[in-house]
Amino acid sequence: MSEQAKYALTWDLDSILPNPETDEFRSIIEELRSDTDKFAQRTDDLPAINGESENVASWKDILDVQQDLGSRFTEVGAFVSCHAAADAQNKTYLRYEAEISAMFPPLSQGATNVEFAVKEASSDELEALISADETLTRIRFHFEELSLNAALRLPKEQEMLAAELDVDGLHAWGRLYDRLSGELRVSIMEKGEIVEKSPGQVDFESPERTVRENNYYATNKAWEGIAETCADAINHISGTRLTKYRRLGCQDHLDVPLRFNRMSRETLNAMWSTIQDRKPMLLKYLQKKAELLGIEKLSWFDFPAPLPSASSGGGKKLTYDDACDRVIKTFHGFSPELGEFAQTAVDDRWIEVENREGKRQGGFCTDLPISKQSRIFMTFTDSIDSMSTLAHELGHAYHSFVLRDQPRLLQDYPMNLAETASTFAEAVLADEQLAAAESDAEKVTLLEKMLGDAVSFLMNIHCRFIFEDNFHRERAAGEVSAERLSELMASAQQEAYLNAIDEDGTNPLFWVSKLHFYISGWPFYNFPYTFGYLLSLGTYALAQDMGDDFPSKYRDLLIATGCMDTETAVQSTLGYDLTTPDFWNKSLDVVSDRVDQFLGLA
Incomplete structure (x- = not known):
């Protein structure tokens, strides 16, 4: 008989409200x-x-x-x-x-x-x-x-009419994409048989390059079948926005997404220009990865590939009890309040982690403002990755916790600040994991994951931003063909990745397969991710400098996310001007250190 678990695997919902079936x-x-x-x-x-x-x-x-x-x-x-x-x-x-x-x-x-x-x-x-x-x-x-x-609103009657028309216009194009992409099936050869899979089920992380390559081309063949319709959708989504922006007298297509994120154009420009200046450090990592994979240059389908020399760390079995104890101990070492909060969340059954049939995929943290609690949903798979997910979601919950006594109208924060606490919590745990790693192979595995994230936020997201920016400029003059959209995407990828991708290895159809371009309610669903990533990294770097003074500053920052614009929130709590390179360099120094560690071990 197995030993009694220390922490419950299922959450408590009964204490919140009566069951929905009552x-x-x-x-x-x-x-x-x-x-x-x-x-x-x-x-x-x-x-x-x-x-x-x-x-x-x-x-x-x-x-x-x-x-x-x-x-x-x-x-x-x-x-x-x-x-x-x-x-x-x-x-x-x-x-x-x-x-x-x-x-x-x-x-x-x-x-x-x-x-x-x-x-x-x-x-x-x-x-x-x-x-x-x-x-x-x-x-x-x-x-x-x-x-x-x-x-950024039209006169009231026009705004009301536009909102009604958007149901069968702007948002309908987004729903059309959701339906087409949801119905898409990819024909894949497995064990001598052709099987049909959704794109999300296809294995792009196989250690076998031929498998990754075949799966990539098979998937793109499927996406190509709906490319013309997707071109219509993306043209009409952006065309509708541009028409409204023109009526509003906007400077350009970035005014609205910047307002949504409570940030200035100067901050956005400072962030991207500093990234561009520092990005060559990632080329060293990508070149080393290509070398370890036995190829001269990476193709798009090589980026998710595992390293042959670093396959052991992520596969370690880890019980949920051990994961909770490690997260709580790590959080407590940074901030007693954060550690005690995590202990409460685990003890009071705010978390659902049981690995069973009948649950939805993925994970989330949701706020309960009246109960002044949160609930976390995930499936724990006895892995290091699951522990990282637990830390990430507890970070979200802590963000809500520190805002709980603010007026409700000061508890909402924009997308670019939404991932600050969660990514910060992951960073705290990741450094603890790195310090506790028992072998160089395990350290390489952890560093590879960290640098893979850096490539995603600093290169992949950047290519999406470059593409969407250039597309909107061309769309202002008329509709853009599917062929031209693919050209814009391939060009954006080489620009963002500093030509690190093999000449024939770009993914021109990325504009078709990436859902974020078709989210009708939120333009430029890209740069806020990079902002949040670097804000959390820079915040973590400052934690090392400030020592015991930092937890209270961090708490103040999280409260400020609901009652200040982005620049004021950071300036008033951390003392940095986001319109200059200083803070961004502080964040990117963390990435640079990880590159150096990786190169020294790989």
């Missing part, structure tokens, strides 16, 4: 629906924005209701998503997911009405309202965000 939960949903509809109707006729006491009281109440509804929606939605992830075939949970999603538009409409009211007010009127009450003063940043966001 009448009590049905009542909660109906009450939320009714309150949301009332809020939307109330915001159709909003009070004037000024310092008059009656209007101040009305606005306080409206924003209190908005925050309460936002918290309830998040709590209920997260609760149902947890149930659906843990029991993927349960039709009740699936129906509730769809129902809650369909209930959201009235809340969104109410928030839009509030935003337009702020847009129509003068700066003096808005200041009078904010200054009249301390609770409104506390959420001043929210009002500032509303004003900045409203500047």
